[in-house]
Amino acid sequence: MTNTKNTLVSSELINDLIQEEKPPVIEVKGLNVYHAKNHILKNIHLKIPEKQITVFLGPSGCGKTTLLKSLNRLTDLHSKMQIEGSISLRGQEILTKGNDIASLRRKMGLLSQRPFPLPMSIAENVAFGLRIQGVKNKTEIAHKVEFHLKQVALWGEVKDRLRTPASSLSIGQQQRLCLARGLAVNPEVILADEPTSALDPISSRKIEEQFLELKKDYTIILVTHIFRQAKRLADNAVFMYFGEVIEQGNPVALFQNPQTDILKDYLNVG
Protein backbone atom coordinates (compact mmCIF):
# COMPACT_ATOMS: atom_id res chain seq x y z
CA MET A 1 0.00 0.00 0.00
CA THR A 2 2.70 2.44 1.07
CA ASN A 3 4.67 1.40 -1.96
CA THR A 4 1.82 2.21 -4.32
CA LYS A 5 1.45 5.60 -2.72
CA ASN A 6 5.15 6.28 -3.09
CA THR A 7 5.04 5.22 -6.68
CA LEU A 8 2.09 7.55 -7.28
CA VAL A 9 3.86 10.48 -5.71
CA SER A 10 7.06 9.83 -7.56
CA SER A 11 5.26 9.41 -10.86
CA GLU A 12 3.60 12.76 -10.24
CA LEU A 13 6.97 14.28 -9.48
CA ILE A 14 8.31 12.88 -12.72
CA ASN A 15 5.27 14.26 -14.48
CA ASP A 16 5.99 17.57 -12.89
CA LEU A 17 9.56 17.49 -14.11
CA ILE A 18 8.38 16.71 -17.62
CA GLN A 19 5.87 19.55 -17.44
CA GLU A 20 8.63 21.92 -16.41
CA GLU A 21 10.30 21.25 -19.71
CA LYS A 22 7.29 22.36 -21.74
CA PRO A 23 6.89 26.10 -22.25
CA PRO A 24 3.98 27.47 -20.20
CA VAL A 25 0.79 28.58 -21.97
CA ILE A 26 0.59 31.75 -19.92
CA GLU A 27 3.45 33.47 -18.21
CA VAL A 28 2.94 36.29 -15.74
CA LYS A 29 5.94 38.42 -14.84
CA GLY A 30 6.09 41.15 -12.24
CA LEU A 31 2.36 41.85 -12.35
CA ASN A 32 1.14 44.70 -10.18
CA VAL A 33 -2.46 45.84 -10.16
CA TYR A 34 -3.71 48.95 -8.43
CA HIS A 35 -7.27 50.09 -7.89
CA ALA A 36 -7.33 53.78 -6.98
CA LYS A 37 -4.71 53.78 -4.23
CA ASN A 38 -5.05 50.12 -3.25
CA HIS A 39 -2.33 47.75 -4.30
CA ILE A 40 -4.43 44.70 -5.19
CA LEU A 41 -1.88 42.39 -6.78
CA LYS A 42 1.72 42.57 -5.66
CA ASN A 43 4.53 41.49 -7.92
CA ILE A 44 3.01 38.26 -9.22
CA HIS A 45 5.17 35.76 -11.09
CA LEU A 46 3.41 32.70 -12.48
CA LYS A 47 3.69 30.03 -15.13
CA ILE A 48 0.51 28.28 -16.20
CA PRO A 49 1.30 24.80 -17.52
CA GLU A 50 -0.47 23.41 -20.56
CA LYS A 51 -3.43 21.00 -20.32
CA GLN A 52 -3.56 21.01 -16.56
CA ILE A 53 -5.85 22.50 -13.99
CA THR A 54 -4.18 25.36 -12.21
CA VAL A 55 -6.06 26.39 -9.11
CA PHE A 56 -5.86 29.87 -7.57
CA LEU A 57 -6.70 29.26 -3.95
CA GLY A 58 -7.13 31.77 -1.20
CA PRO A 59 -9.59 33.57 1.03
CA SER A 60 -12.16 35.99 -0.39
CA GLY A 61 -10.71 39.36 -1.34
CA CYS A 62 -7.16 38.10 -1.81
CA GLY A 63 -7.04 39.12 -5.48
CA LYS A 64 -7.72 35.74 -7.15
CA THR A 65 -10.50 37.08 -9.36
CA THR A 66 -8.54 40.21 -10.26
CA LEU A 67 -5.61 38.03 -11.29
CA LEU A 68 -7.92 35.87 -13.39
CA LYS A 69 -9.53 38.88 -15.05
CA SER A 70 -6.13 40.45 -15.73
CA LEU A 71 -5.31 37.41 -17.85
CA ASN A 72 -7.86 38.33 -20.52
CA ARG A 73 -7.82 42.03 -19.70
CA LEU A 74 -11.36 42.23 -18.38
CA THR A 75 -9.74 44.59 -15.90
CA ASP A 76 -10.04 47.12 -18.76
CA LEU A 77 -13.70 47.45 -17.87
CA HIS A 78 -13.06 48.76 -14.39
CA SER A 79 -12.40 52.38 -13.66
CA LYS A 80 -9.32 53.40 -11.75
CA MET A 81 -7.64 50.04 -12.39
CA GLN A 82 -3.98 50.23 -13.29
CA ILE A 83 -1.88 47.31 -14.44
CA GLU A 84 1.88 47.01 -14.65
CA GLY A 85 4.06 44.10 -15.64
CA SER A 86 3.74 41.45 -18.29
CA ILE A 87 1.31 38.67 -19.13
CA SER A 88 1.99 36.61 -22.22
CA LEU A 89 -0.10 33.98 -23.92
CA ARG A 90 2.25 31.69 -25.87
CA GLY A 91 4.73 34.52 -26.05
CA GLN A 92 2.21 37.11 -27.19
CA GLU A 93 1.94 40.06 -24.82
CA ILE A 94 -1.59 40.63 -23.57
CA LEU A 95 -1.18 43.89 -21.71
CA THR A 96 0.07 45.91 -24.69
CA LYS A 97 -2.65 48.36 -25.67
CA GLY A 98 -3.55 48.21 -29.30
CA ASN A 99 -3.19 44.44 -29.58
CA ASP A 100 -6.25 42.75 -31.04
CA ILE A 101 -7.80 42.16 -27.65
CA ALA A 102 -10.96 40.53 -29.08
CA SER A 103 -8.98 37.70 -30.66
CA LEU A 104 -6.83 37.30 -27.53
CA ARG A 105 -9.93 37.04 -25.38
CA ARG A 106 -11.40 34.45 -27.71
CA LYS A 107 -8.49 32.18 -26.82
CA MET A 108 -9.56 32.32 -23.18
CA GLY A 109 -13.11 31.30 -22.38
CA LEU A 110 -14.59 32.65 -19.16
CA LEU A 111 -16.87 30.91 -16.74
CA SER A 112 -18.05 33.38 -14.11
CA GLN A 113 -19.36 32.91 -10.57
CA ARG A 114 -22.94 33.24 -11.72
CA PRO A 115 -23.92 32.06 -15.19
CA PHE A 116 -24.71 34.86 -17.62
CA PRO A 117 -26.41 33.32 -20.63
CA LEU A 118 -26.94 35.68 -23.55
CA PRO A 119 -30.45 37.05 -24.13
CA MET A 120 -31.29 34.52 -26.84
CA SER A 121 -32.26 30.88 -27.28
CA ILE A 122 -30.26 27.93 -25.96
CA ALA A 123 -28.95 27.06 -29.42
CA GLU A 124 -28.17 30.69 -30.27
CA ASN A 125 -26.10 31.00 -27.09
CA VAL A 126 -23.73 28.32 -28.32
CA ALA A 127 -23.89 29.60 -31.91
CA PHE A 128 -23.14 33.22 -30.92
CA GLY A 129 -19.37 32.86 -30.80
CA LEU A 130 -19.37 31.02 -34.13
CA ARG A 131 -21.54 33.62 -35.79
CA ILE A 132 -19.36 36.53 -34.73
CA GLN A 133 -16.40 34.64 -36.16
CA GLY A 134 -18.21 34.67 -39.48
CA VAL A 135 -19.50 31.07 -39.60
CA LYS A 136 -22.68 31.20 -41.70
CA ASN A 137 -23.24 27.59 -42.76
CA LYS A 138 -26.37 26.45 -40.91
CA THR A 139 -25.52 22.75 -40.87
CA GLU A 140 -22.06 23.49 -39.53
CA ILE A 141 -23.53 25.65 -36.78
CA ALA A 142 -26.18 23.06 -35.88
CA HIS A 143 -23.49 20.41 -35.80
CA LYS A 144 -21.26 22.41 -33.48
CA VAL A 145 -24.15 23.37 -31.21
CA GLU A 146 -24.93 19.68 -30.76
CA PHE A 147 -21.28 18.73 -30.31
CA HIS A 148 -20.57 21.31 -27.61
CA LEU A 149 -23.83 20.70 -25.76
CA LYS A 150 -22.89 17.02 -25.68
CA GLN A 151 -19.41 17.96 -24.53
CA VAL A 152 -20.89 19.52 -21.36
CA ALA A 153 -23.51 16.75 -20.96
CA LEU A 154 -26.40 19.14 -21.54
CA TRP A 155 -27.61 17.86 -24.92
CA GLY A 156 -29.92 15.20 -23.47
CA GLU A 157 -31.66 17.75 -21.27
CA VAL A 158 -32.22 20.43 -23.92
CA LYS A 159 -32.33 18.74 -27.30
CA ASP A 160 -36.12 19.11 -27.54
CA ARG A 161 -36.16 22.77 -26.62
CA LEU A 162 -33.17 24.32 -28.32
CA ARG A 163 -35.25 27.30 -29.47
CA THR A 164 -36.48 28.22 -25.99
CA PRO A 165 -34.82 31.10 -24.11
CA ALA A 166 -31.63 30.23 -22.26
CA SER A 167 -33.07 31.97 -19.22
CA SER A 168 -35.61 29.15 -18.86
CA LEU A 169 -32.86 26.71 -17.82
CA SER A 170 -31.98 25.99 -14.20
CA ILE A 171 -28.93 27.78 -12.89
CA GLY A 172 -26.81 24.62 -13.02
CA GLN A 173 -27.85 24.02 -16.64
CA GLN A 174 -27.14 27.68 -17.43
CA GLN A 175 -23.62 27.30 -16.11
CA ARG A 176 -23.04 24.26 -18.32
CA LEU A 177 -24.53 26.19 -21.25
CA CYS A 178 -22.04 28.98 -20.59
CA LEU A 179 -19.26 26.40 -20.61
CA ALA A 180 -20.50 25.00 -23.94
CA ARG A 181 -20.78 28.52 -25.34
CA GLY A 182 -17.19 29.22 -24.33
CA LEU A 183 -15.91 25.94 -25.78
CA ALA A 184 -17.63 26.66 -29.10
CA VAL A 185 -15.17 29.44 -29.91
CA ASN A 186 -12.37 26.93 -29.49
CA PRO A 187 -10.31 28.55 -26.73
CA GLU A 188 -6.94 27.35 -25.51
CA VAL A 189 -7.54 28.29 -21.92
CA ILE A 190 -10.64 28.16 -19.74
CA LEU A 191 -10.78 30.78 -17.02
CA ALA A 192 -13.20 29.73 -14.31
CA ASP A 193 -14.02 32.15 -11.53
CA GLU A 194 -15.56 30.17 -8.68
CA PRO A 195 -17.87 28.57 -11.24
CA THR A 196 -19.65 26.38 -8.71
CA SER A 197 -20.27 28.98 -6.02
CA ALA A 198 -23.88 29.60 -7.08
CA LEU A 199 -24.64 25.94 -7.79
CA ASP A 200 -26.10 23.09 -5.78
CA PRO A 201 -23.75 20.19 -4.91
CA ILE A 202 -24.95 17.97 -7.78
CA SER A 203 -24.51 20.68 -10.41
CA SER A 204 -21.14 21.55 -8.88
CA ARG A 205 -20.04 17.95 -9.14
CA LYS A 206 -21.05 17.88 -12.82
CA ILE A 207 -18.94 20.95 -13.54
CA GLU A 208 -15.99 19.43 -11.68
CA GLU A 209 -16.31 16.18 -13.62
CA GLN A 210 -16.35 18.13 -16.86
CA PHE A 211 -13.21 19.99 -15.88
CA LEU A 212 -11.39 16.71 -15.29
CA GLU A 213 -12.51 15.58 -18.73
CA LEU A 214 -11.72 18.92 -20.42
CA LYS A 215 -8.18 19.19 -19.14
CA LYS A 216 -7.17 16.59 -21.72
CA ASP A 217 -7.67 19.25 -24.39
CA TYR A 218 -7.65 22.57 -22.58
CA THR A 219 -5.61 24.48 -20.06
CA ILE A 220 -7.87 25.34 -17.15
CA ILE A 221 -7.42 28.03 -14.54
CA LEU A 222 -9.82 27.71 -11.65
CA VAL A 223 -10.37 30.26 -8.93
CA THR A 224 -11.77 28.85 -5.74
CA HIS A 225 -11.78 29.45 -2.03
CA ILE A 226 -12.84 25.86 -1.33
CA PHE A 227 -9.82 23.88 -0.26
CA ARG A 228 -11.46 20.51 -0.93
CA GLN A 229 -12.35 21.53 -4.47
CA ALA A 230 -8.77 22.60 -5.03
CA LYS A 231 -7.59 19.25 -3.70
CA ARG A 232 -9.94 17.33 -5.97
CA LEU A 233 -9.05 19.17 -9.15
CA ALA A 234 -5.65 20.82 -8.97
CA ASP A 235 -2.62 19.70 -10.94
CA ASN A 236 -0.91 22.91 -10.03
CA ALA A 237 -1.88 25.06 -7.07
CA VAL A 238 -1.29 28.74 -6.40
CA PHE A 239 -2.05 29.95 -2.90
CA MET A 240 -2.75 33.66 -2.63
CA TYR A 241 -3.13 35.92 0.36
CA PHE A 242 -3.66 39.70 0.36
CA GLY A 243 -2.58 40.16 -3.23
CA GLU A 244 0.53 38.05 -3.01
CA VAL A 245 1.34 34.56 -4.20
CA ILE A 246 2.42 32.84 -1.00
CA GLU A 247 3.14 29.36 -2.31
CA GLN A 248 2.76 27.58 -5.63
CA GLY A 249 3.52 24.20 -7.10
CA ASN A 250 2.42 20.60 -7.00
CA PRO A 251 -0.76 20.42 -4.91
CA VAL A 252 0.19 17.16 -3.21
CA ALA A 253 3.38 18.66 -1.89
CA LEU A 254 1.77 22.00 -1.20
CA PHE A 255 -1.18 20.69 0.78
CA GLN A 256 0.68 17.95 2.63
CA ASN A 257 3.66 19.99 3.50
CA PRO A 258 2.90 23.71 3.54
CA GLN A 259 5.97 25.86 3.99
CA THR A 260 4.32 28.99 5.36
CA ASP A 261 2.21 29.57 8.46
CA ILE A 262 -0.48 31.36 6.43
CA LEU A 263 -1.11 28.33 4.24
CA LYS A 264 -0.95 26.00 7.27
CA ASP A 265 -3.64 28.07 8.99
CA TYR A 266 -5.76 28.18 5.86
CA LEU A 267 -5.55 24.43 5.37
CA ASN A 268 -6.44 23.78 9.01
CA VAL A 269 -9.56 25.91 8.78
CA GLY A 270 -10.58 24.74 5.31
Next chain:
Amino acid sequence: MASKKQIEEVFFKWLSASFTYGLVALLLFIIYEIFLKGIPALSWQMLTDVPQGGFYFGKEGGILNAIVGSFYLAVGASSLAFCISLPMALFLNIVLVKYKSVQNTFRFILDLLWGIPPIVYGAFGFAIMISIGLQTSLLAGIITVTFLISPIMIRSMDEVIRNIPPGLLEAGYSLGATRFEVSFKIFFKQALPGIVTAFLLGFGKGIGDTASVLFTAGFTDYVPESLMEPAATLPLAIFFQLSSPIPEVKARAYAAAVVLIVIILFVSILSRVIAHRFSKNIIK
Protein backbone atom coordinates in the same frame (compact mmCIF):
# COMPACT_ATOMS: atom_id res chain seq x y z
CA MET B 1 -53.75 47.47 22.93
CA ALA B 2 -51.96 47.88 19.63
CA SER B 3 -48.23 48.29 19.87
CA LYS B 4 -46.35 51.21 18.33
CA LYS B 5 -45.13 49.02 15.48
CA GLN B 6 -48.66 47.88 14.66
CA ILE B 7 -49.91 51.47 14.58
CA GLU B 8 -46.98 52.35 12.35
CA GLU B 9 -47.89 49.52 9.98
CA VAL B 10 -51.54 50.53 9.74
CA PHE B 11 -50.62 54.19 9.30
CA PHE B 12 -48.11 53.42 6.56
CA LYS B 13 -50.54 51.14 4.72
CA TRP B 14 -53.32 53.71 4.94
CA LEU B 15 -51.07 56.57 3.86
CA SER B 16 -49.56 54.86 0.83
CA ALA B 17 -52.87 53.35 -0.29
CA SER B 18 -54.80 56.62 -0.01
CA PHE B 19 -52.27 58.56 -2.07
CA THR B 20 -52.09 55.86 -4.71
CA TYR B 21 -55.83 55.44 -5.08
CA GLY B 22 -56.35 59.19 -4.78
CA LEU B 23 -54.01 59.93 -7.63
CA VAL B 24 -55.51 57.26 -9.87
CA ALA B 25 -59.00 58.59 -9.08
CA LEU B 26 -57.95 62.14 -9.95
CA LEU B 27 -56.48 60.97 -13.24
CA LEU B 28 -59.61 59.03 -14.11
CA PHE B 29 -61.70 62.06 -13.20
CA ILE B 30 -59.72 64.29 -15.57
CA ILE B 31 -60.15 61.80 -18.40
CA TYR B 32 -63.84 61.40 -17.55
CA GLU B 33 -64.39 65.18 -17.67
CA ILE B 34 -62.62 65.52 -21.00
CA PHE B 35 -64.56 62.62 -22.49
CA LEU B 36 -67.82 63.99 -21.08
CA LYS B 37 -67.25 67.35 -22.74
CA GLY B 38 -65.52 66.08 -25.84
CA ILE B 39 -67.55 63.06 -26.97
CA PRO B 40 -70.73 65.06 -27.89
CA ALA B 41 -68.66 67.34 -30.14
CA LEU B 42 -66.84 64.42 -31.75
CA SER B 43 -68.09 63.53 -35.20
CA TRP B 44 -66.88 61.68 -38.25
CA GLN B 45 -66.43 65.00 -40.03
CA MET B 46 -64.26 66.22 -37.18
CA LEU B 47 -61.82 63.36 -37.77
CA THR B 48 -61.80 63.36 -41.55
CA ASP B 49 -62.07 66.97 -42.58
CA VAL B 50 -59.79 69.99 -42.40
CA PRO B 51 -61.16 73.30 -41.03
CA GLN B 52 -63.55 74.95 -43.49
CA GLY B 53 -64.48 78.63 -43.63
CA GLY B 54 -66.12 79.59 -40.37
CA PHE B 55 -64.74 76.52 -38.48
CA TYR B 56 -63.38 78.74 -35.75
CA PHE B 57 -66.85 80.28 -35.34
CA GLY B 58 -68.46 76.92 -34.81
CA LYS B 59 -69.23 76.08 -38.46
CA GLU B 60 -68.31 72.92 -40.40
CA GLY B 61 -64.89 71.36 -40.69
CA GLY B 62 -62.59 69.13 -38.63
CA ILE B 63 -59.15 68.72 -37.18
CA LEU B 64 -57.64 66.33 -39.71
CA ASN B 65 -54.89 68.93 -40.30
CA ALA B 66 -53.84 68.70 -36.64
CA ILE B 67 -54.17 64.89 -36.40
CA VAL B 68 -52.02 64.32 -39.47
CA GLY B 69 -49.63 67.17 -38.56
CA SER B 70 -49.11 65.81 -35.04
CA PHE B 71 -48.61 62.31 -36.39
CA TYR B 72 -46.01 63.40 -38.95
CA LEU B 73 -44.25 65.54 -36.39
CA ALA B 74 -44.16 62.93 -33.63
CA VAL B 75 -43.14 60.07 -35.93
CA GLY B 76 -40.46 62.18 -37.60
CA ALA B 77 -39.05 63.59 -34.40
CA SER B 78 -39.11 60.35 -32.41
CA SER B 79 -37.49 58.41 -35.27
CA LEU B 80 -34.75 61.02 -35.57
CA ALA B 81 -34.31 61.11 -31.80
CA PHE B 82 -34.12 57.31 -31.71
CA CYS B 83 -31.26 57.33 -34.23
CA ILE B 84 -29.38 59.74 -31.95
CA SER B 85 -30.35 58.19 -28.63
CA LEU B 86 -29.59 54.51 -29.11
CA PRO B 87 -25.94 54.92 -30.18
CA MET B 88 -25.44 57.52 -27.46
CA ALA B 89 -26.93 55.34 -24.70
CA LEU B 90 -24.77 52.43 -25.86
CA PHE B 91 -21.71 54.67 -26.09
CA LEU B 92 -22.29 55.89 -22.53
CA ASN B 93 -22.49 52.36 -21.14
CA ILE B 94 -20.09 50.38 -23.28
CA VAL B 95 -17.36 52.66 -24.58
CA LEU B 96 -17.31 54.81 -21.46
CA VAL B 97 -17.73 51.90 -19.04
CA LYS B 98 -14.33 52.59 -17.51
CA TYR B 99 -14.81 56.32 -17.19
CA LYS B 100 -17.33 56.75 -14.42
CA SER B 101 -16.80 60.49 -14.00
CA VAL B 102 -17.30 61.17 -17.72
CA GLN B 103 -20.45 59.03 -17.63
CA ASN B 104 -21.78 60.99 -14.69
CA THR B 105 -21.01 64.32 -16.36
CA PHE B 106 -22.94 63.25 -19.47
CA ARG B 107 -25.84 62.06 -17.34
CA PHE B 108 -25.89 65.33 -15.45
CA ILE B 109 -25.95 67.36 -18.67
CA LEU B 110 -28.73 65.19 -20.11
CA ASP B 111 -30.78 65.57 -16.94
CA LEU B 112 -30.37 69.33 -17.23
CA LEU B 113 -31.51 69.25 -20.84
CA TRP B 114 -34.47 67.12 -19.79
CA GLY B 115 -35.46 69.81 -17.34
CA ILE B 116 -35.36 72.74 -19.77
CA PRO B 117 -38.92 73.93 -20.51
CA PRO B 118 -40.19 73.23 -24.05
CA ILE B 119 -40.74 76.93 -24.79
CA VAL B 120 -36.99 77.43 -24.45
CA TYR B 121 -36.45 74.70 -27.05
CA GLY B 122 -39.04 76.49 -29.17
CA ALA B 123 -37.15 79.78 -28.87
CA PHE B 124 -33.85 78.00 -29.59
CA GLY B 125 -35.33 76.25 -32.62
CA PHE B 126 -36.72 79.55 -33.83
CA ALA B 127 -33.34 81.25 -33.49
CA ILE B 128 -31.67 78.46 -35.47
CA MET B 129 -34.38 78.66 -38.15
CA ILE B 130 -33.77 82.36 -38.61
CA SER B 131 -30.00 81.91 -38.78
CA ILE B 132 -30.21 79.25 -41.51
CA GLY B 133 -33.13 80.85 -43.30
CA LEU B 134 -35.62 78.06 -42.60
CA GLN B 135 -39.27 79.06 -42.49
CA THR B 136 -41.95 77.89 -40.10
CA SER B 137 -42.34 74.31 -41.31
CA LEU B 138 -42.84 70.68 -40.45
CA LEU B 139 -39.08 70.18 -40.77
CA ALA B 140 -38.30 72.95 -38.28
CA GLY B 141 -40.87 71.46 -35.91
CA ILE B 142 -39.39 67.98 -36.25
CA ILE B 143 -35.87 69.27 -35.56
CA THR B 144 -36.98 71.23 -32.49
CA VAL B 145 -39.01 68.37 -31.04
CA THR B 146 -36.06 66.04 -31.69
CA PHE B 147 -33.94 68.29 -29.48
CA LEU B 148 -36.69 68.29 -26.89
CA ILE B 149 -37.20 64.52 -26.67
CA SER B 150 -33.65 63.26 -27.24
CA PRO B 151 -32.52 63.79 -23.62
CA ILE B 152 -35.60 61.91 -22.43
CA MET B 153 -34.97 59.01 -24.79
CA ILE B 154 -31.24 58.84 -24.10
CA ARG B 155 -31.65 58.85 -20.33
CA SER B 156 -34.48 56.30 -20.42
CA MET B 157 -32.42 53.95 -22.60
CA ASP B 158 -29.36 54.68 -20.49
CA GLU B 159 -31.17 53.63 -17.30
CA VAL B 160 -32.21 50.35 -18.90
CA ILE B 161 -28.77 49.61 -20.30
CA ARG B 162 -26.85 50.53 -17.15
CA ASN B 163 -28.93 48.02 -15.20
CA ILE B 164 -27.67 45.17 -17.35
CA PRO B 165 -25.33 43.13 -15.14
CA PRO B 166 -21.64 43.68 -15.96
CA GLY B 167 -21.28 39.90 -16.18
CA LEU B 168 -23.05 39.98 -19.53
CA LEU B 169 -20.49 42.47 -20.84
CA GLU B 170 -17.67 40.23 -19.62
CA ALA B 171 -19.36 37.17 -21.14
CA GLY B 172 -19.61 38.89 -24.52
CA TYR B 173 -16.01 40.06 -24.51
CA SER B 174 -14.77 36.65 -23.41
CA LEU B 175 -16.35 35.13 -26.50
CA GLY B 176 -14.23 37.48 -28.57
CA ALA B 177 -17.00 39.93 -29.37
CA THR B 178 -16.05 43.48 -30.29
CA ARG B 179 -17.67 46.48 -28.64
CA PHE B 180 -19.93 46.84 -31.66
CA GLU B 181 -21.08 43.22 -31.38
CA VAL B 182 -21.56 43.45 -27.65
CA SER B 183 -23.60 46.64 -28.16
CA PHE B 184 -25.91 45.61 -30.95
CA LYS B 185 -26.03 41.82 -30.62
CA ILE B 186 -26.19 41.42 -26.84
CA PHE B 187 -27.02 44.65 -25.01
CA PHE B 188 -29.56 45.79 -27.60
CA LYS B 189 -31.43 42.49 -27.27
CA GLN B 190 -31.28 42.51 -23.50
CA ALA B 191 -32.50 46.10 -23.30
CA LEU B 192 -35.03 45.88 -26.14
CA PRO B 193 -38.24 46.12 -24.07
CA GLY B 194 -36.81 49.16 -22.28
CA ILE B 195 -35.66 50.67 -25.56
CA VAL B 196 -39.17 50.30 -27.00
CA THR B 197 -40.59 51.96 -23.91
CA ALA B 198 -38.06 54.80 -24.17
CA PHE B 199 -38.98 55.34 -27.81
CA LEU B 200 -42.67 55.54 -27.03
CA LEU B 201 -42.04 57.78 -24.03
CA GLY B 202 -40.33 60.19 -26.41
CA PHE B 203 -43.15 59.78 -28.92
CA GLY B 204 -45.74 60.58 -26.28
CA LYS B 205 -43.84 63.65 -25.15
CA GLY B 206 -43.37 64.77 -28.75
CA ILE B 207 -46.99 64.41 -29.78
CA GLY B 208 -48.22 66.17 -26.66
CA ASP B 209 -45.95 69.18 -26.66
CA THR B 210 -47.30 72.61 -27.51
CA ALA B 211 -44.74 75.26 -26.70
CA SER B 212 -41.86 73.93 -28.77
CA VAL B 213 -43.91 73.76 -31.98
CA LEU B 214 -45.66 77.11 -31.59
CA PHE B 215 -43.01 79.09 -33.50
CA THR B 216 -41.30 76.26 -35.31
CA ALA B 217 -43.97 74.12 -36.97
CA GLY B 218 -46.51 76.93 -36.84
CA PHE B 219 -50.15 76.22 -37.57
CA THR B 220 -52.14 75.74 -40.73
CA ASP B 221 -55.60 74.67 -41.79
CA TYR B 222 -54.18 72.33 -44.39
CA VAL B 223 -52.56 68.92 -44.22
CA PRO B 224 -48.84 69.47 -44.91
CA GLU B 225 -47.69 68.00 -48.21
CA SER B 226 -43.97 68.55 -47.78
CA LEU B 227 -41.43 69.00 -45.01
CA MET B 228 -41.12 72.67 -45.90
CA GLU B 229 -44.78 73.50 -45.27
CA PRO B 230 -46.07 74.53 -41.86
CA ALA B 231 -47.93 71.86 -39.91
CA ALA B 232 -50.78 72.00 -37.40
CA THR B 233 -50.58 69.98 -34.20
CA LEU B 234 -53.26 68.69 -31.85
CA PRO B 235 -52.09 70.51 -28.71
CA LEU B 236 -52.12 73.82 -30.59
CA ALA B 237 -55.53 73.00 -32.10
CA ILE B 238 -56.80 72.48 -28.56
CA PHE B 239 -55.17 75.70 -27.41
CA PHE B 240 -56.65 77.85 -30.18
CA GLN B 241 -60.14 76.42 -29.87
CA LEU B 242 -60.16 76.58 -26.10
CA SER B 243 -59.32 80.30 -26.25
CA SER B 244 -62.49 80.93 -28.25
CA PRO B 245 -65.50 82.47 -26.51
CA ILE B 246 -67.90 80.40 -28.67
CA PRO B 247 -69.21 77.30 -26.79
CA GLU B 248 -69.28 75.05 -29.92
CA VAL B 249 -65.63 75.78 -30.59
CA LYS B 250 -64.73 75.17 -26.92
CA ALA B 251 -66.50 71.81 -27.08
CA ARG B 252 -64.41 70.92 -30.14
CA ALA B 253 -61.28 71.64 -28.11
CA TYR B 254 -62.34 68.85 -25.77
CA ALA B 255 -63.06 66.60 -28.72
CA ALA B 256 -59.52 67.24 -29.97
CA ALA B 257 -58.24 66.43 -26.47
CA VAL B 258 -60.14 63.12 -26.62
CA VAL B 259 -58.38 62.32 -29.91
CA LEU B 260 -55.00 63.15 -28.37
CA ILE B 261 -55.68 61.04 -25.29
CA VAL B 262 -56.82 58.10 -27.40
CA ILE B 263 -53.63 58.32 -29.51
CA ILE B 264 -51.44 58.39 -26.39
CA LEU B 265 -53.42 55.55 -24.84
CA PHE B 266 -53.04 53.51 -28.02
CA VAL B 267 -49.29 54.18 -28.11
CA SER B 268 -48.92 53.19 -24.44
CA ILE B 269 -50.78 49.92 -24.92
CA LEU B 270 -48.80 49.22 -28.08
CA SER B 271 -45.54 49.80 -26.18
CA ARG B 272 -46.59 47.35 -23.46
CA VAL B 273 -47.49 44.69 -26.01
CA ILE B 274 -44.26 45.14 -27.99
CA ALA B 275 -42.12 45.27 -24.84
CA HIS B 276 -43.74 42.07 -23.59
CA ARG B 277 -43.19 40.32 -26.89
CA PHE B 278 -39.48 41.17 -26.87
CA SER B 279 -38.90 40.20 -23.27
CA LYS B 280 -38.98 36.42 -23.60
CA ASN B 281 -35.23 36.07 -24.08
CA ILE B 282 -34.28 38.57 -21.42
CA ILE B 283 -31.88 37.39 -18.74
CA LYS B 284 -33.14 38.33 -15.32
